[in-house]
Amino acid sequence: MTDGAPTPEGRAEVLAPAVAAALRSAFETEWSRVVATLIRTTGDWDVAEEATSGAFERAATTWPRDGVPANPGAWLTTAARNLALDRLRRRGVETDKVREWIAMEALEGRTGGPPDPADVAIARDEPAWEDRLRLVFTCTHPALPMESRVALTLRTVGGLETSEIARAFFVPESTMAQRLVRAKRKIRNAGIPYRVPPPEALADRLDGVLAVLYLVSNEGYVASSGDRLQRVHLAVEAIRLTRLVVDLLPDAHEPHALLALMLLQHARAAARVDAGGELVPLEEQRREQWDRALIAEGLALLGPIPTSERGPYRVQAEIQAVHVSARTPDETDWAAIVRRYDELAGLMRGASPFVELARAIAIGMADGADHGLAALAALESSGRLAGYHLLPAAQADLLRRSGRADAAAARYRETIPLAPTAPERRFLERRLAEVEASAAPGPDR
């Protein structure tokens, strides 16, 4: 397996801006579609991934020279198909499936040559979402270890490179590569089918799919590493896939709730960073930049449901709803948010330290910084979030709000080296500079 998928960021430096933008956009919208289609046609995950990577590499050299094709998705699909075919032939793989496929390709006269305009229409007629859903259900199969499901979904559906996923989960790249290899090998060896489960099995498989989509969405909302705060294409991908699940299971509440949660988070994407890509905290965001259409759609998904049907995604979506419903930061109903976090801790049976952290912050905002700091101190002494940057960052923020600049500065210095993305680190450095300036004796003191 190789990780030759071009990162749009990496290519952008040497390409004309229009071509770079087209490449980036194609990567974000077409990667999973091309991979999913190739897995269906070749039955070979490695070949599908390698060929898709190869097609993007080819695009990066061809498009600047010949121009961006009218239909980049069809171009990439055809290029990837040809690469896959070459690779399978060179390997001498003679499965029935490949023989059948080669015969079909030969019959249609599309073997080997440059992308054929006829393929444009063919590629567009393929039920692309069907393929992607197949891919999602296969990547999230319960016979795979949970960590492999998330990794495989990010790699195969999201197009993230193995090294990025490894950083996201704090494991060496070789470990992550091995995990992905094993997962794909189990899919093949154990006979995990490449399909959407039949209706009677769908509900059982749903929780697992939602769990993985939630993790993908989270990675999009706040990247766990890198130069950018968000990976918008992952958030968009998670929303698209969740929409499909909602369509597939219109009576299930949790897919609706998860979609609402994602939409309400994603509605703020443009306001969460400034023009330079720097982090803008919630209370400083220009709320007119929030996407009102997405907010309306998200809120509309949160119609009344019986209490017994309320699940973790529903409660988290409602927390987002409280935030987006406030016209100004001061209008935020923090007490309502604290109540939701209490409910969430109850639903999750045994509070997650991350829920406790968010709840402590909400208490600090609702009842005063000291109450929040007390809750954070309890969490800190439990040691369950050791090394996690948002614990000292939350302490620093509440100390800053209550005017304890020196103590805040100490916490900021603690959290800065732990910050996983550059925008978060720079934001914390700016805050540190602010509290240092306010703590330092001014010239007129």
Place this chain on the structure above:
Amino acid sequence: MEYALFYAEGDEPIAYVPAADDIGDWVDDLESRGASEYGERLRPDQDATTVRVRDGQLLVTDGPFTESKESIGGFDIIDVADLDEAIEIASRHPAAAFGRVEVRPFMQWPGAEPEARVVPAGFRERVASGRRYLMFVVAERQGRRAVIGDDGGEPTPTEDPMDDDPQAWVDEMDGRGTRLFGDVLRGPEDATFVSRRAGEVLVSDGPFAEAKEWIAGFDVLEVQGLAEAIEVASKHPMARGGTLELRPLWPFDVHDDHVARHEREAAERGIRVEPAAAEVLDEVGAGR
């Protein structure tokens, strides 16, 4: 695709309720969909006999290969569309309700005939002409000859690759009419565990990815008695790098009244019906 289903108590067993045992319906369903190849119940742990050869010495012990309570009480070999169908079938087996079912795919051999199956056609109609044993071929992670197949674990170098090839053993035992059939399984990393609790089907990747020892394959033997079974097992190449476990079959009528059957069998539980290994060792020595 063919799978072996192994039934065991699992980590959190709940008590077996004979009145709730619907194995007959389960078997009927399997038969009606043409998914069943062969299945048997195995005599309990105390009738297991473990065979190893170390430094040329034959080591035979009474009891199963593992000290854990994960002893296997029965198995089925099924031929179904894919893992989802195997999981669905496994989840309705009575053992899923009180224990767990391990779903293991068989090794797929390159160049195998497409119509070839693990269990030979017509096998179930064949009348037994001796005592039948299931022989588990148990691989050990640290074992010198632990690796069977293409990816059964960490590649462990062997002293003489030909030693690992069980084909000579298969040819000999097939020729004697001793080995009825057998095959190699995919490794524990390709296993899936299925159970059913409070109506909910639980599927997991299994806790055995890091197992020190695991069932790498099995053969069904037909012999005159335990002594011959030990002799046959001791000649298997895996006796030197791994372990062979011999388990007598324990046939029963799946449509029986299971409450009555359970009561009838109560007297047999905990009592070894096999001769003690020590008693047959002389016989084995004579036969070698």
